Amino acid sequence: MRLTENARDLFLPAACASCRSAPAAGSGLCADCTADLLALRPLLAAPAVRTAPPVVAGGPYAGALAEALNEYKERSRRELAPALGAVLARALAVAAAEVPDAVLVPIPPTRAARRARGFDHVATACAGHGDLHRVLRARPRPDSVGLAPRQRAAAAAASLHAVPRRLAALAATGRPVILVDDIVTTGATLDAAARVLRGAGVRVPAAVTVAAA
Numbered sequence: 001m002r003l004t005e006n007a008r009d010l011f012l013p014a015a016c017a018s019c020r021s022a023p024a025a026g027s028g029l030c031a032d033c034t035a036d037l038l039a040l041r042p043l044l045a046a047p048a049v050r051t052a053p054p055v056v057a058g059g060p061y062a063g064a065l066a067e068a069l070n071e072y073k074e075r076s077r078r079e080l081a082p083a084l085g086a087v088l089a090r091a092l093a094v095a096a097a098e099v100p101d102a103v104l105v106p107i108p109p110t111r112a113a114r115r116a117r118g119f120d121h122v123a124t125a126c127a128g129h130g131d132l133h134r135v136l137r138a139r140p141r142p143d144s145v146g147l148a149p150r151q152r153a154a155a156a157a158a159s160l161h162a163v164p165r166r167l168a169a170l171a172a173t174g175r176p177v178i179l180v181d182d183i184v185t186t187g188a189t190l191d192a193a194a195r196v197l198r199g200a201g202v203r204v205p206a207a208v209t210v211a212a213a
Contacts, residue, residue: 017071018064028079036064042091045212047187057212058087091208104130107181108138135166156192179207
């Protein structure tokens with residue numbers, strides 16, 4: 001199936017990652033779906049995990065944004081990074097106004113996920129939008145789909161850990177952190193990441209995501 005799709009893509013223009021009916025431009029989206037993403041406005045998410053940092057999302061996980069994000073993650077359509085990065089940047093502008101001099105810490109993929117996609121999808125989307133510090137790593141974890149909230153929290157806590165030297169260097173700067181992820185659902189992953197950073201004395205007053213479920 002994948003081989004057939006690859007062969008087809010060699011000869012046919014890529015379809016829009018969102019509507020899948022119109023030919024995509026270089027951005028991976030057609031003009032109408034690009035306009036839909038440009039019309040989005042950041043929103044304040046309300047994670048179920050109350051100890052998670054406040055989250056500003058670029059838009060709701062629906063419509064063109066949800067479709068583009070899924071194609072970006074599940075089919076490794078890297079050409080969508082600028083469009084999704086623009087959505088993320090608007091959320092970052094809101095959070096950064098409240099957290100001056102903050103650095104960005106992306107939520108990392110597991111090695112298996114990065115190997116399957118061929119790139120770090122969160123770090124790629126936020127590249128160029130701030131001072132990026134990759135201080136976290138992710139051990140293997142079960143798919144969060146179908147997990148109960150407590151199971152999500154336990155899986156996130158067991159998975160995320162710091163790169164000691166990088167975290168120590170970040171802590172020494174005294175600068176606050178804005179966590180960055182692709183989507184917020186329960187907030188368990190952002191809460192686990194914040195706990196790791198706070199354990200080293202790093203302030204984590206906010207988080208941003210491309211979308212909020």
